[in-house]
Amino acid sequence: MKIFILLAGLLLQGIAMAQSSEQPPLVLNYDYVELRFVDVDSNGGDGIRVNGSYNLGNNWLVVGGLTSLDFNGNVDTTTWELGAGYVWDYSNDFDLLSSLRYVRAEADTPIGNADDNGFAFSAGARGLLTPEFEIRGSVNHVNFDNSDTYLELAGDYHFSRQFAAGLSVEFAGDTDIITVGARWFFR
Secondary structure, eight states: OHHHHHHHHHHHHHHHHHHHOOOOOOOOOOOEEEEEEEEETTTTEEEEEEEEEEEEETTEEEEEEEEEEEETTTEEEEEEEEEEEEEEEOSSSEEEEEEEEEEEEEEEETTEEEEEEEEEEEEEEEEESSSSEEEEEEEEEEESSSOEEEEEEEEEEESSSSEEEEEEEEEETTEEEEEEEEEEEOO
């Protein structure tokens, strides 16, 4: 419930900022921090995800994130990742991008704890369908002891140059993940 209140507050701030002044056309920005509410359908889990990206220049990015999930049965997982990405300017409104990240996952259960390290690779596209509506799609592979490949589709509405909110869906085998969140662009 606290997450929904926080997201509603961020959404209202974005609407207010969008109404404040006329701005030049939106361009894709890779300097952001985002907060997302995560719902894992098949396992009854939910939690939060914090992601970020920073443009180093010459199309190179630093990317990272932290996901904390709570599952039924007193199982908690924490996953953090840190890596680099590269952006190919495909057109004025669309980019192709990829990233390679080091990933560490930890699980706390009533019968013990476990952790695993690995790498994740993502390749996809990001673009503006309209001046305010952005879409993203990517194929992602995570290499742990049990590797997984999944597809992510997402859309965000840009209320201003600094604020966007939207929805993403991840399809991975028997597990689907839905996230709702907001992004704040700091440059």
